[in-house]
Amino acid sequence: MNGGPETPPPLEGGDWGEGVVRLVPGTARINPSPPPPPSRGGGGSGPSLRVRLRNRGLDGVTLLVLPGALFVVALFVYPFLYGLVLSFRPKDGGWFLANYATFFADPFLYDTIGKTLAIAVPATLLNVALSVPVAMRVRLMRRQRLLTTILVIPITLGTVLVAEGLLTYLGPRGWVNRVLIEFGLSAHPIRLVHNYWGVMLSLLISGFPFTFLLTLSYVTGIDPSLENAGAMLGARAAERFRRILLPLLVPGLAITLALSFVQAFSVFPSAVLLGAPAGPTRVISIAAYTAAFEQYDYPLASAIAMIMAGVQVLIVVALLAARGLVFRGPASTGKG
Amino acid sequence: MAISSRDFRSLRLDAIGREFGNLHALRGVSLTVQRGEFIALLGPSGCGKSTALNCLAGLLPLTSGGIWLDERRIDTLAPEDRGFGMVFQNYALFPHMTVRKNVGFGLTTHRVPKPEIARRVEEALALVRLTAQGDKLPGQLSGGQQQRVAIARAIVVEPPLVLMDEPLSNLDAKLRLEMRAEIRRIHLMLGCSTIYVTHDQDEALSLADRIVVLRDGEVRQIGTPEDLYARPSHADVAEFMGYRNLVRTTAEPAGNGVAVTIGGARFPATPMEPVSGPAIAAIRPDDLSPAADGTIPAVVEAAEYRGRDFYGFARTADGTELYFRSEQRVAAGEAVRLEPAPGRVLAYGARSGA
Numbered sequence: 266m267n268g269g270p271e272t273p274p275p276l277e278g279g280d281w282g283e284g285v286v287r288l289v290p291g292t293a294r295i296n297p298s299p300p301p302p303p304s305r306g307g308g309g310s311g312p313s314l315r316v317r318l319r320n321r322g323l324d325g326v327t328l329l330v331l332p333g334a335l336f337v338v339a340l341f342v343y344p345f346l347y348g349l350v351l352s353f354r355p356k357d358g359g360w361f362l363a364n365y366a367t368f369f370a371d372p373f374l375y376d377t378i379g380k381t382l383a384i385a386v387p388a389t390l391l392n393v394a395l396s397v398p399v400a401m402r403v404r405l406m407r408r409q410r411l412l413t414t415i416l417v418i419p420i421t422l423g424t425v426l427v428a429e430g431l432l433t434y435l436g437p438r439g440w441v442n443r444v445l446i447e448f449g450l451s452a453h454p455i456r457l458v459h460n461y462w463g464v465m466l467s468l469l470i471s472g473f474p475f476t477f478l479l480t481l482s483y484v485t486g487i488d489p490s491l492e493n494a495g496a497m498l499g500a501r502a503a504e505r506f507r508r509i510l511l512p513l514l515v516p517g518l519a520i521t522l523a524l525s526f527v528q529a530f531s532v533f534p535s536a537v538l539l540g541a542p543a544g545p546t547r548v549i550s551i552a553a554y555t556a557a558f559e560q561y562d563y564p565l566a567s568a569i570a571m572i573m574a575g576v577q578v579l580i581v582v583a584l585l586a587a588r589g590l591v592f593r594g595p596a597s598t599g600k601g
Numbered sequence: 602m603a604i605s606s607r608d609f610r611s612l613r614l615d616a617i618g619r620e621f622g623n624l625h626a627l628r629g630v631s632l633t634v635q636r637g638e639f640i641a642l643l644g645p646s647g648c649g650k651s652t653a654l655n656c657l658a659g660l661l662p663l664t665s666g667g668i669w670l671d672e673r674r675i676d677t678l679a680p681e682d683r684g685f686g687m688v689f690q691n692y693a694l695f696p697h698m699t700v701r702k703n704v705g706f707g708l709t710t711h712r713v714p715k716p717e718i719a720r721r722v723e724e725a726l727a728l729v730r731l732t733a734q735g736d737k738l739p740g741q742l743s744g745g746q747q748q749r750v751a752i753a754r755a756i757v758v759e760p761p762l763v764l765m766d767e768p769l770s771n772l773d774a775k776l777r778l779e780m781r782a783e784i785r786r787i788h789l790m791l792g793c794s795t796i797y798v799t800h801d802q803d804e805a806l807s808l809a810d811r812i813v814v815l816r817d818g819e820v821r822q823i824g825t826p827e828d829l830y831a832r833p834s835h836a837d838v839a840e841f842m843g844y845r846n847l848v849r850t851t852a853e854p855a856g857n858g859v860a861v862t863i864g865g866a867r868f869p870a871t872p873m874e875p876v877s878g879p880a881i882a883a884i885r886p887d888d889l890s891p892a893a894d895g896t897i898p899a900v901v902e903a904a905e906y907r908g909r910d911f912y913g914f915a916r917t918a919d920g921t922e923l924y925f926r927s928e929q930r931v932a933a934g935e936a937v938r939l940e941p942a943p944g945r946v947l948a949y950g951a952r953s954g955a
Binding site for chain 1: 658659660679680681684685686687689691693694695696697706707710711754755758
């Protein structure tokens with residue numbers, strides 16, 4: 266800058282606040298660049314193996330993935346493949362697809378797909394439809410933490426406890442029916458358990474918190490200034506929801522639907538406890554259970570489990586494919 | 602339909618206030634904006650300027666005072682009923698809509714017929730020079746282009762008032778200068794009123810017809826850029842307007858004004874408020890330069906090259922720190938004699954801020 270032997274570092278600019286930077290010439294020297302680190306391995310030409318691995322995102326921390334990977338292999342991949350192979354080996358020998366043929370030949374078995382869908386699909390749709398408006402309201406609240414804690418409780422209690430509670434609460438002598446009869450709204454107890462509605466209610470109660478928390482995270486992910494921008498441009502609440510929030514929410518809702526559906530489709534405890542497991546709520550997991558533990562036909566049970574997985578995969582893939590048709594970018598703009 | 606048309610005479614903020622719990626974000630702010638005026642709300646972060654803008658927009662309710670558009674009280678209306686345009690700091694473009702859909706959004710909510718929407722969207726895009734980008738999504742545009750879409754979207758509905766919340770703060774320095782000129786051009790072309798929030802005094806000086814300086818939720822000074830530049834009313838406003846040298850001193854009456862002592866030398870100063878005794882003398886670095894017969898001896902501690910000239914930082918024998926400008930090369934360690942430009946030293950009472 267000025268050729269003098271002691272060139273001070275440049276004045277720190279831009280702080281028009283109270284701070285005045287005191288600089289003593291010659292104290293703040295920039296170190297000469299350090300010597301290049303000695304290369305390990307690689308014979309001195311080009312970066313070492315370690316550097317090359319690191320450039321691909323692999324370093325010592327990557328090893329921490331191993332326990333998780335082993336866990337997944339031992340508890341998911343192996344049992345799944347075992348079941349898959351087992352399903353192709355019918356108990357009584359014969360053609361390798363005999364179990365699948367049995368399933369699709371017997372209405373008592375293949376009807377379970379329809380019965381499960383008849384419970385799982387409305388339950389999932391209802392859960393998502395209920396969670397969107399609630400999430401829209403909750404995102405504006407200060408004490409979200411308290412509410413979300415309350416909502417998580419049904420998840421932690423587990424389906425069995427919830428089912429047992431509902432059994433008495435909704436039963437012929439439970440509070441609901443007593444109130445209805447007391448106020449003359451019904452002459453005799455309404456049947457709410459041991460049928461389709463019992464299972465449906467249980468799925469709503471145990472599925473809602475999960476669906477809601479997922480929906481809430483998508484709703485809060487939408488930049489609030491987008492809604493403000495809509496309002497400034499004259500859009501009322503309903504129009505803002507329809508034209509701004511909903512389109513941005515659809516991709517997240519597809520994921521929520523898929524995950525909630527998978528949960529509802531594998532319903533078992535409440536279908537047994539609150540439903541009519543021999544009749545309208547004989548869901549596919551009951552069929553698998555019966556095959557495995559009442560007929561001791563593990564290969565057939567495995568085949569049913571595979572069919573169950575297949576139906577779930579079909580629906581999830583369809584949902585995700587539909588998601589691909591809509592806008593899928595981030596729910597905010599701007600680089601700042 | 603927006604209730605307000607562009608034909609208004611004045612917008613009046615009548616002692617508006619906004620509290621967040623115990624925090625007074627805005628206190629008794631009053632201002633009258635004439636049609637066609639460009640007003641800059643200027644202040645450091647946390648001064649309440651964005652709160653004021655959001656209150657005007659209707660996004661934040663007032664806790665006291667009122668907002669009037671001519672004889673109509675509007676602070677009780679929802680944002681969608683005020684019909685103002687707003688450019689957000691992060692642009693808030695709808696990410697799932699093309700540029701054309703974004704710009705046309707306000708027209709569709711106002712039930713404008715389709716052919717007219719198409720025509721006005723094209724006009725607005727031409728105005729911000731984005732006709733070729735009309736079918737892109739906001740995510741495919743650069744920051745400056747997104748900025749211009751945001752402006753087009755706000756003005757296409759022909760609002761009486763356009764609110765801008767630090768619209769240039771996310772752009773790089775070169776683009777900021779370009780967009781600054783663009784905003785001024787569009788404002789003049791449309792004839793609407795603009796209220797522009799910024800913390801950058803250069804932006805405020807170059808854009809605004811009048812500047813409102815806010816501090817701690819209160820108005821410190823309202824004036825034209827020339828007023829604020831030459832005659833800031835308080836020491837803290839002076840500091841904000843580029844008077845980098847604020848020297849604690851004592852003032853004595855002398856002639857029409859006062860005399861202040863800086864680095865052992867006495868100078869006449871213009872008092873900006875009644876001053877005697879402890880005082881603060883304010884001088885811009887631009888008005889303090891080395892001269893052969895300069896009266897403030899000081900030693901240069903650092904110097905920056907700025908192209909045309911040098912900006913330096915020097916210390917006098919009594920420890921006073923002074924920023925100055927020099928046309929000649931100066932170097933650290935060099936002794937200089939500084940002299941303020943005549944009539945450019947301002948004096949404030951020592952209690953007024955800073």
